[in-house]
Amino acid sequence: MKVLAIESSCDETAAAVIEDGRVPRSSVVASQVDLHAKYGGVVPEVASRQHLRNLVPVITEALAAAALTLDGIDAVAGTKGPGLAGSLLVGYNAAKAIAFGRDLPFIGINHLEGHIYANWLVEGPEPQFPALCLVVSGGHTDLVFMRSHGQYERLGGTRDDAAGEAFDKVGRLLGLPFPGGPHVARAALEGGPTKLHLPRAWMHGTFDFSFSGLKTAALHAVREEQHRVEDLAWEFQEAVVDVLAGKTSRLARELGARNVLVAGGVAANLRLREELQRRCPVPVRIPPPKFCTDNAAMIGAVAGHRLALGERSPLEEDIFTTNNWARV
Incomplete structure (x- = not known):
């Protein structure tokens, strides 16, 4: 077809x-x-x-x-x-x-x-179920358990900013070009650890995320004018990646997932790819950047x-019709 x-x-x-x-x-x-x-x-x-x-x-x-x-x-x-x-x-x-x-x-x-x-566009064997999906983009940060095709359960998500949105906003604070996310990642390659430590919102007891406090802490660090842009970018990226990789790997272990599927624009971030591959107890599938x-x-x-599977959409449906894709 x-x-x-x-x-x-x-x-x-x-x-x-x-x-x-x-x-x-x-x-x-x-x-x-x-x-x-x-x-x-x-x-x-x-x-x-x-x-x-x-x-x-x-x-x-x-x-x-x-x-x-x-x-x-x-x-x-x-x-x-x-x-x-x-x-x-x-x-x-x-x-x-x-x-x-x-x-x-x-x-x-x-x-x-x-x-x-997008993980089904990767050459080789198809992803195995059940799979844990980390959807991380400019507008969304979600952990979704996928039992089979079309069978999903959303287990966690951001309570404020999405990870990609935080990257873009911090990029703007650092004076980097639009879109901020890729430029923060590039700047971080020239940075490294310093005395600066930005907070990690672990949201213990849940698999939710929060990046608004991290963004505010980055703003205060910029205003202090005591840190290089590259070091600020490095620490910010480490804070985001630490939480994303930490929660995803722990949930994959608890659920007995056979694969971790990473999706969304932030999945192109090399540091996130490295940490997910290192920490997750099962194979991690990540589409090529394109x-x-x-x-x-x-x-x-x-x-x-x-x-x-025989599914079709009526032509009279519009974009405002409910589309509850993350269903059990």
Whole structure:
């Protein structure tokens, strides 16, 4: 089954052709990073208008790269949410229109479930169940227990800032370019341990996270003007990674998970990858960086598996219809 997938939840316009939920025949992403950099963050109205400009060229390129036309597509998938409403509407409605016009099956996919299924785009054996999923991105930080395809239980999540959001905000405090996360990681490579120690919010007794206090502590450290940017970046990154890797490894051990699946943009962070691999008691699967950040290939991976189970989405559904993907 060849699925044309479209993703437009934030500021990347993406399309991909995925075969049988595992094989990326193509994956095209048009980034808006340069467009939003002058604002220091994503401007929703600007993003949605740029999606309108990018969408047809991106879909055309994805089909060409897969050596296909719409005649060779078996189904269409679109990101349903969560995300920016204006951005989601562009890609989701385009996907529905293609499905309607070509009389093809259509399915709406949750963006976070897509991040998890990026692990099915990795060559080699499929992930083994049960699996513990760490979803860590700019808008989300969640620990989800996955018993099988489509069977999830959310066991913990952030109570305030997501890890990626904290990275971006601290990057701004340090005077680093947008988006802050990758630049904090690069600066940390030139830093190291000093007398500075930023707090770790362990939230004992739960598998929840909190990064707002860490962000505030970083702000105070910046205002002291006693530390190099590189050392501040190093300590901040260590604090985030310590908690993420520590809680994930402990929960994987308690649950008897067979795999740990890492998902989301922050999964591209090399320090997080190293610590998860070192601490977790079971194999850790992490997609290549191109499938960690927002892309349509991951949406097509979920769609392939859900369509194979006979699932379809009514074309009258919109992005505001409840999509309770993390269900038991």
